[in-house]
Amino acid sequence: MEKERTMSKILMFPWLAHGHIFPYLELAKRIIKRKNFYIYFCSTSINFSSIKNFIENFFLNNSIELVEIHLKPSPELPPHYHTTKNLPSNLNSTLLKAFQTSSSSFSDIVSILKPDLVIYDYFQPWSAKIASLQGIPAVHFVVTSAATASFIYHHYANWDANFPFQELTIKEDEKKSIDNLIEFVYTNVFEKDKDIFFVNYKLSCDVVICKTSKGLEGKYIDYISNECKKDIIPVGPLVSDASEIDEESLEILKWLNTKPKYSTLYISFGSEYFLSKEEIGEIAKGLELCSVNFIWVIRFPVGETVNIEEALPRGFLEGVKERGKILEGWAPQANILAHESTGGFMSHCGWSSINESLYFGVPVIGMPMRIDQFISSKMLGEAGVCVEVVRNENEVFKGEEIAKAIIKVILENLNGEEFRRRARELSEEMKIEEEQAIDETTELLWRLSSQQFFFLGIHLHNYLLPWHHPTAPLIPTKQLIPTKQLTTKIPFPLNPTLAS
Template sequence: MGGANDSMPHFVLVPLMAPGHMIPMVDLGRLLAARGATVSLVTTPANAARIKPLVDGGAEAAGIPIRFVVFEFPCAEAGLPEGCENFDSLPSHNFSKPFFTAISLLREPLETFLREVHPRPSCMITDFCNWWTSEAARELKLPRFIFHGPCCFFILSSHNIYRHRAYDGVEDEFEPVVVPGLPQRIEVSRAQAPGWFAGWEEMQERVYKAEETAAGAVINTFHELEADYVERYAEATGKAVLPVGPLSLCNKDAASRAARGKASSVGEDEVSRWLDGMEPGSVLFVSFGSLVRTQPLQVIEIGRGLESSGRPFIWVIKEAERRCPEVEEWLSEGFEERTGARGMIVTGWAPQMVILSHPAVGGFVTHCGWNSMLESVSSGVPMITWPFFLDQFLNEKLVVEVLRIGVPVGVKIPYHYVGEGGVAVGRDAVEKAIVSLMEGGEEGEGRRTRAKEFGEKAGKAMAEGGSSYENLTLLIQFATEHTAGNDM
């Protein structure tokens, strides 16, 4: 980079090409660049176009350059349809393994870049799923931190389940098993967790071996939220563990918050004006992230639960879900007319951070993806938890059983066990959870108080002198020292 100071650290970030992994990695890059580091972010043409608004709206506007290192994505070589450069663009989950194969094929161009770029990289930060980066780091004698997008509670639980072989001898995949090595009793079934590597034993082994060679872990959480789990994970791995989140809080202005994710299908001003007309804490926000595909009958049951609850709401429905004949027919029968001015349906993508940070929002129905949950925590908003797969069931247990800022809707099994056309939760359970969260008497008031307190702690963690700010300082110091001692 022209004019760069060779004494400053140069971080190379290698995210997993999936929204929930890529967006916080971009936020991390912005924070590092704002502190004076040189940052190169590895991506592909389609993904570069998607994340450019995140950078344009924040880092570049503040004069903080982040360099995109754009590699062609080897779709054809891995057996993927052209254009499938992100996990959420795959036609079906049957393409998951070819997708990870394609990502691993980026090793050669990455090594070439690392050898030739100036200033020389000081440190790599790579998604924990990108196990193949450990080989590149070893070849170039380059220190590497792994980046964990999920919460530390999930990471530690998965680590302990794997290391202690907690599921060995358990034939029923729905039988709850106690997670070893946690400060409290947490039970989870094989079907619920860890889930991501079910049938992926070879990749799982590679991921854990790659973790052993890392200098440490960077996690999108904050110490005050997960102190016990951060400390136990550091003990279990013998590595430095640096919570540096909530990374979403680097988006300080409305434009940056609105730019996270895809382009919104509704204007930020329109949403804000609608929320301005509602009572503080009265609105329920319903959104299930980018990867979840809700079955048509389940969409209808959610709507019926919202209607019978009598509560104001903003409900995000994906375009593919709304186009289903059953959903279109049901909506055409007068749902929007019956809910009137107290309901807003957003088709497509909504400016989630803008909505959650508005004082009118008092609850969030979430799929339990960690980015969404952490945004809710940062905004002091309690949650209704509706897990679907991957880390989401353990995320639910953290929020409901440990932090006590959530109400479970009652989902017990991953969505793919429900089957095509199935319903995991009916309208009555949806209504019951809404009433419990938004009213809930003394228990509900305690939940709201705890959520608000965690929101305040999140802001302090990211502010100068806070725990996450200081952990980022430690990361920069580590890379600076490596730069100073690097004679290559």
């Protein structure tokens, strides 16, 4: 009689962006608490420092092991650019192309580690195929919104049907940003596969898991599930608790303690978008016009030596010193959003930032800059928790419109309270949902990792040969005892023929 499994090994493989890496880490942290999972976490070495900090901060050293994926070397893309963080925007497509060369390295990793399950991201459908060919089930983990998936499916794969979500309609200039990415991905990632938008869904074993919650995106989850004929399992917002307070963070929170309830605006545009001097100037103008308290995080690309005073309009810092704090590079975002003095979050509407803001019950002032952010901002507006700043006829944000949005969310008693009320409602729904969502996801991943497919990857077979449905027996995976070192280095290439 087969013994009951005591440990399952999962290989997690996110895209090389912090907005993808950290949701995968949050998922790992949560499932490890519930079941005896051992996680191999696959990324490039340049990302290891921040990943190790997360692992050590949450005492996960014995449960998560780093595995290095290798991209082919290139003069224009040295190893310190094997991440989207601080990557010059002109190299985004270069990194995505280079990432596709890592499939042979990933194949070697799977062969050596023999995980019980692979969890993979959007830009590497080949990882699911590699796993399936080695008899290992793979599950797609989506870290963008179901609203974005709904929009993309309709407008690029099902354009002749009636779109049921008119609130997600975006302007042509905004759509162009998505068009450009889709065209590039279509050509360079999916090999002009006609099923570009849902090939990852089809390759995913049984279900697709998604960083979202039913309370916020129930109708979009149902729509995508119906269209792709696959169960979409929301795993919750995956928001980290407010972090431990260091000395720098303590000073910020002490400053917030001096401000009235809901009076302060938090401003941040994520780790991968850098405001231009013109954009900085218009935000500063908006802040001058509305006299609100604020904490503003400004980031500059690595290698650029920029003085904060030079980046801001002359006299701005002196004029706002009593009611504003400017931080360069980093801020304890969760602590700030969780503070009762924070009344709004001016954001680019990145999906992780949105989830964090709503989790702490803070309404959003939307300034979307690219791709899915336009859709997320519209979706939040329809949910009653966001005011999007209006662009002018040249599609530029101006200080006057920025001030109007701030006043509506922070300073107007009636409107502001309504936005906060709705944000609090969504926060409560998220927190009620999340424990059950993670419990169900944990059981699902445990079940899937407890079996491997004997028939040369039954799901790959069904994707390539949909008309032929053989019956394949499910057999238990052998229990392997992983090493306890923090980082595994896979020789590259193990097999020269795989890299050719």
